[in-house]
Amino acid sequence: MQKLKEEIGRLLAPRVSLEPAEVISLLEVPPEPSYGDLAFPCFALAKTRKKPPPLIARELSEEISGENGLFWGQAVPRGPYLNFFVAPAAYGREVLQEIWNRAEQYGHSEVGRGGNVPIDYSSPNIAKPFGVGHIRSTVIGHSLYLIHQALGYNSIGINHLGDWGTQFGKLIVAFKHWGDERELKNDPVNYLYKLYVQFHKQVEEEPALDDEARSWFWKLENGDEEAVDYWNRFRQLSLDNYELVYEQLGIEFEHYHGESHYNQMLDRVIDIVKERGIASESEGALMIDLEPHGLPSVMLRKKDGATLYITRDLAAAIYRYETFNFARSLYVVGAEQTLHFQQLFKVLELLGFEWASRCVHVPFGLIRFKDGKMSTRAGKIILLEEVLNRSIEMARQIIEEKNPDLPDKEGAAKAVGLGAVRFGDLNNDRVKNIEFDWEKALDFSGETAAYIQYAHARICSILRKAGAEYKTWDDSSASLLDREEEISLVKTLALLPDKIFASAESYRPSILARYLIDVARDFNRFYHNCPVLNSEEELKHGRLLLISATRQVIANGLALLGIEAPEEM
Ligand code: ARG
Numbered sequence: 070m071q072k073l074k075e076e077i078g079r080l081l082a083p084r085v086s087l088e089p090a091e092v093i094s095l096l097e098v099p100p101e102p103s104y105g106d107l108a109f110p111c112f113a114l115a116k117t118r119k120k121p122p123p124l125i126a127r128e129l130s131e132e133i134s135g136e137n138g139l140f141w142g143q144a145v146p147r148g149p150y151l152n153f154f155v156a157p158a159a160y161g162r163e164v165l166q167e168i169w170n171r172a173e174q175y176g177h178s179e180v181g182r183g184g185n186v187p188i189d190y191s192s193p194n195i196a197k198p199f200g201v202g203h204i205r206s207t208v209i210g211h212s213l214y215l216i217h218q219a220l221g222y223n224s225i226g227i228n229h230l231g232d233w234g235t236q237f238g239k240l241i242v243a244f245k246h247w248g249d250e251r252e253l254k255n256d257p258v259n260y261l262y263k264l265y266v267q268f269h270k271q272v273e274e275e276p277a278l279d280d281e282a283r284s285w286f287w288k289l290e291n292g293d294e295e296a297v298d299y300w301n302r303f304r305q306l307s308l309d310n311y312e313l314v315y316e317q318l319g320i321e322f323e324h325y326h327g328e329s330h331y332n333q334m335l336d337r338v339i340d341i342v343k344e345r346g347i348a349s350e351s352e353g354a355l356m357i358d359l360e361p362h363g364l365p366s367v368m369l370r371k372k373d374g375a376t377l378y379i380t381r382d383l384a385a386a387i388y389r390y391e392t393f394n395f396a397r398s399l400y401v402v403g404a405e406q407t408l409h410f411q412q413l414f415k416v417l418e419l420l421g422f423e424w425a426s427r428c429v430h431v432p433f434g435l436i437r438f439k440d441g442k443m444s445t446r447a448g449k450i451i452l453l454e455e456v457l458n459r460s461i462e463m464a465r466q467i468i469e470e471k472n473p474d475l476p477d478k479e480g481a482a483k484a485v486g487l488g489a490v491r492f493g494d495l496n497n498d499r500v501k502n503i504e505f506d507w508e509k510a511l512d513f514s515g516e517t518a519a520y521i522q523y524a525h526a527r528i529c530s531i532l533r534k535a536g537a538e539y540k541t542w543d544d545s546s547a548s549l550l551d552r553e554e555e556i557s558l559v560k561t562l563a564l565l566p567d568k569i570f571a572s573a574e575s576y577r578p579s580i581l582a583r584y585l586i587d588v589a590r591d592f593n594r595f596y597h598n599c600p601v602l603n604s605e606e607e608l609k610h611g612r613l614l615l616i617s618a619t620r621q622v623i624a625n626g627l628a629l630l631g632i633e634a635p636e637e638m
Pocket of ligand 1: 189192194230382400402
């Protein structure tokens with residue numbers, strides 16, 4: 070579309086006494102594709118020409134009727150607009166050639182100019198099972214990580230582990246009272262969680278446990294060796310467990326800077342806050358009044374000197390700015406923490422940090438699993454690990470049925486199973502709550518990863534059958550695509566760069582996910598109506614170039630959602 074825009078700019082500029090760039094900035098995409106591909110609105114000319122816009126549109130169309138464009142085929146006035154249609158052959162060749170040349174890089178760009186983008190995502194709480202609540206942060210955050218990278222940003226994945234706080238006092242107390250070394254070794258995370266639950270039950274009968282827990286946390290904060298030892302062990306055992314899930318999902322973090330990482334910096338943060346005079350102290354507690362800004366006040370330090378979640382987030386934000394001088398700093402965290410981030414960003418602003426405006430909370434709704442079976446073990450918590458394994462298992466059964474002779478069933482089951490969970494999440498606008506339905510998520514003809522993956526595998530199979538002689542670029546074959554199904558597929562393929570960009574700008578991988586459904590759908594419609602291998606030579610070559618570009622677009626798009634595109638399934 071850029072070339073079409075430039076051409077229209079050059080064509081109209083002298084006729085409307087504007088610069089080509091000004092013409093380009095006025096161009097709009099018509100509300101209906103049948104109106105045209107780009108529209109030039111004539112309102113702005115009404116004053117100088119002293120004529121109604123519809124008349125100007127008609128006059129312009131007559132003025133240019135003798136001209137020949139490479140990319141525009143027709144210009145048709147419609148009300149106050151002059152609508153341009155692309156010339157299918159030239160446009161198709163242009164788009165396909167660009168995809169051909171850029172291959173894996175198609176859709177990527179350098180708009181980010183290497184700017185650092187720390188992305189705080191996943192961030193589970195130590196000694197608690199990695200529940201599905203964190204799956205959304207993991208999946209959305211990872212996709213935003215990949216998308217920013219594709220746009221030339223330097224993505225930095227940060228796992229802001231919940232590895233500090235009063236719960237560690239409770240865990241130490243529970244382990245000292247009831248702990249069993251063997252059970253801890255066997256299944257550390259579930260066992261620690263069990264102890265945590267037990268503590269909360271027991272404390273109702275024995276309130277003294279709470280004081281004990283508080284004093285152990287105090288010891289921990291003050292570097293007591295025994296307390297630190299426990300904490301280290303609990304943390305490491307949990308991490309080892311989470312890492313299995315990350316490995317399965319192909320996720321690596323640049324940093325595992327959990328909340329504890331910022332302990333050394335809290336005094337400095339408190340000093341900065343005091344210096345700027347935005348806090349008030351009473352009996353040792355430190356508060357920032359946010360009422361004048363329409364937000365509840367925040368406490369940065371309790372009377373007993375203990376710091377809070379937000380104190381550590383304040384330190385983390387400053388640390389990230391000082392370390393990365395970020396272009397933007399993302400926090401992929403559930404919508405239930407919206408208020409927390411509003412307060413955090415407001416405090417940064419009150420501290421006078423101009424970069425506060427570059428900090429973005431990327432919230433999302435809840436996920437529920439439509440399956441009673443998934444909500445029993447370990448209290449009410451569903452383990453992500455179980456969800457993933459189950460999805461792979463279900464995919465394996467479907468593949469076994471559909472394609473019993475497939476050589477790499479295991480690989481396909483993994484790609485489809487993990488893809489189903491990821492896509493089931495990313496396919497929805499993130500702020501909505503979602504109900505995850507296994508049947509739907511694995512439906513090969515629904516709006517699913519499998520549907521898109523299947524289109525990809527199908528194209529791979531056609532390309533294999535076609536043979537090597539078609540694996541070359543051919544200008545004249547690529548210029549033959551003028552059927553409606555072909556043109557609309559080409560137009561859809563041309564949108565990938567815009568969709569990737571839009572996903573990053575609005576922090577919504579769902580834009581890319583929805584788009585890939587369109588690609589697969591347009592491909593299926595084309596394939597249903599236009600024979601490929603049975604067409605005559607040159608057209609066959611042209612159509613093979615079209616589906617090969619489609620394959621590339623699907624593979625590039627899925628990769629940015631963290632989803633594999635198998636060649637056979
Ligand atoms: N551990 C927190 C939780 O599970 C999420 C941390 C999000 N990141 C942050 N910088 N606060 O609720």
